[in-house]
Amino acid sequence: MSNKHLFQKFGFLRAPFGIGVGRYVCQLQRITIKFCKNHGDSFGIRSFLEHDLIDYAKQNPGVVVYVKPRRHRNPVLKAEYLNGETSWICIGNFSRQDIIQWMELLKTQYHDGPALRLFKLWHTDFPSIQGPWTPFTFKNPSLNQIKFPDKKIGEALKFKPTATEELIRLFEEQQEAKKFDQEIPVQKGVS
Amino acid sequence: MAALGSFNRLFNFATNTCVKRILPTSTNKQYYLGLKLRQIEVAGYASHRQPIRYKLPWFKPKPSYQEEIPEEYEEKKEKAAADVINKINKQIATNQVGRLFAVIYLCGTQFKITENDVIAIEGHWPPQPGDQLNLEKVLLVGGKDFTLIGRPILNRELVSVNATIIQKTLSHTITRFRMKPRKQFKRINFTRIPRTMLRINSITINGDVDKKKEVEGLDRIY
Structure with missing residues (x-):
C-alpha cells in the first residue's frame, strides 16, 4: 500500500x-475541554480537571483554558493556534496520564x-549558495574545444585487464x- | 595441517642455516625459502585472485620506503594555501562572505542548512520549544567563494550555529503492514514518530581561519 492510496494531506x-x-x-492560544459529568468515558478528564488543570493554567499564562461540560457526549480536546489552525482530539476513556x-x-x-x-524534513528558501551542480561543473574547460568524434575520449572504459594482458603477466x-x-x-641440493 | 606447518618451519630453518653457511653472500638479499616456495605457487593463475582485504579500499597501503617530499614543491603549495587563506580571512574580516551554509550532524543525520532554515528531527529528543541550541558538530561551512571542510568536524570555536526549537509534534500515521504469503501471517501496525522542528537562527565564523588559539575551550569551564 502506497501513500498515493491514502486520502491524506501532504506537503512540505x-x-x-x-x-x-x-x-x-x-503558538497555542486557546484550549477547550469538553466533557460529561456523568459518563465513564470522561472519568480520566474529570480527574485531570480535579488535579492538574490549575497547574496547567498557571504554568501557561499565555493559553486560555475553557472547560465546557455537556451531557452524555464524548470528551474532547480542541486547541486553537495563533495562525488560525485548530487541532481536535477525542479523549474518550483516556487515563489521566494520557491526557496530561x-x-x-x-x-x-x-x-x-x-x-x-x-515530503521532506527540511525547508529552505535558499536551496543553493555556490550554484547548483551541472554536468559541466569541475570539468576541464578544454573540453569545449574538442571536436567529436574524438578517439581518446570515445575510448571504452577498461576496468579489468584483458585476457592477453593477463597472459603476458x-x-x-x-x-x-x-x-x-x-x-x-x-x-x-638441500631438498 | 599443524604438523605440516611445523615441518615447514623446521625445513625453513634448516635450509636457511645451510644457505647462510654455504653462501654467505646470498644472505644479503634476504631470501627466505618459505616465501620463495609460496611465490612459485603464486605464479599460477588460481592463487592470483584478489587477496582478502583487511583494510578499507580508500586507505592507501603504507609505502615501505621513506617518502621524500621535494622542498620546492612544498613551498609553492604552502604559499598558494596561505594566499587562499588570507583571502578568506579578508572576506570574513570585512563581512563579505555573503550567506553562509553549513552541513551539521544532528541526532544521527546530516543536514545542509543556511540561516532561517527549518529542519525536522525524528525520534524522542529532550529539548523543548523555545530552547536555544548551539549546534557544535559542524562538518562543513561554505560561503559564495569558499568552503571550509572539517576532518571530520570543524573547530567548535571557529564556527557557531545557533538554532531555536519551534515545535514538537508527531508525524502522520505510518502503516506497517507485514504479510507472508501462504503462511497465514498478517500483521498491521500503526505508528507515529515524534518530530522536533528547529529554526536555524545564525551561522557565523568567529575569527580567522587557520589560526590556532593558545588556550581553547574556555567557554566550557563551569
Missing part, C-alpha cells in the same frame, strides 16, 4: 512566518502534525620465478 515542512527568529512565542501528555503535545505544536504527511611471472630458481641452486 512549513512554519508560521517568523517563528523562532526572535523570541519564541507559544496530550495536553502537553497540543501546547508544543503549532498545527495538527499528524494531519500532514511531510603470467608469462613474466614465470620467467621471474625461473630466474629466481637459477639464483639459488643450493636449494635443490
